[in-house]
């Protein structure tokens with residue numbers, strides 16, 4: 713599999729009054745044209761990993777890495793203006809709640825048209841046509857009506873599909889989705905995932921799918937990185953997750969409810985302090 717992105721020895725640190733918080737501690741992984749899941753409990757460093765790839769860590773946060781290479785070009789070396797061109801055009805990110813990402817005082821149509829014109833410098837009528845095509849691609853049935861609506865008029869699932877449509881306008885090679893469906897109810901979650909899946913397959917993109925939901929990731933992704941305390945503790949093919957070896961992964965699996973074998977009590981994950989200090993697993997293909 714050809715490598716789109718290669719990350720080596722990535723750290724994210726936050727200097728605080730009480731010392732430095734190390735949110736990500738020297739992780740290495742690569743991404744090909746695949747669906748790569750990143751799972752782990754709250755605070756394990758999943759979101760910071762996604763944001764660091766796009767250099768979107770707010771000061772005083774610091775990103776350090778031997779490299780974050782996109783087709784061999786080290787993103788760590790780029791100027792901020794060159795990095796802006798990478799964001800959106802080559803790598804896009806979909807966040808958890810679309811309401812925070814969409815502009816509340818602009819219609820959906822104007823936002824998509826603007827995003828398209830920024831990218832392709834096309835005429836307004838061309839951009840409008842493209843916007844409608846994009847909305848149809850994410851299964852929005854009445855795109856003309858949706859174009860005239862404001863973000864607050866959209867349901868969560870609809871808003872998330874619109875965000876995905878916007879992120880895909882420049883045809884990025886990599887999509888980073890940070891808990892993209894966790895605010896949605898289960899049936900809408902399924903629809904959004906299948907749309908994303910189809911787009912990734914049709915366009916041959918690489919997808920980084922960040923989630924705390926091990927079940928979801930194992931069904932939706934090809935490969936899974938399991939993060940604990942800022943490190944990768946294990947990497948698995950998604951369909952072999954049940955064979956995972958690390959006690960943390962086994963603990964996460966054991967604490968999932970199962971319909972086929974219901975138990976009165978779920979296992980409680982017992983953490984071993986040694987997991988924190990074990991070296992990060994290399995997850996490069």
Ligand SMILES: Nc1ncnc2c1ncn2[C@@H]1O[C@H](COP(=O)(O)OP(=O)(O)OP(=O)(O)O)[C@@H](O)[C@H]1O
Nearest residue numbers: 726733735752753754755756757758759760761924
């Ligand atoms: N501005 C900050 N200052 C200090 N520490 C921070 C800051 N931002 C994040 N962190 C720390 O970084 C760690 C990793 O955060 P991150 O958001 O990546 O976790 P996560 O695995 O995505 O969790 P969640 O599922 O809750 O989003 C956390 O322990 C958090 O406290």
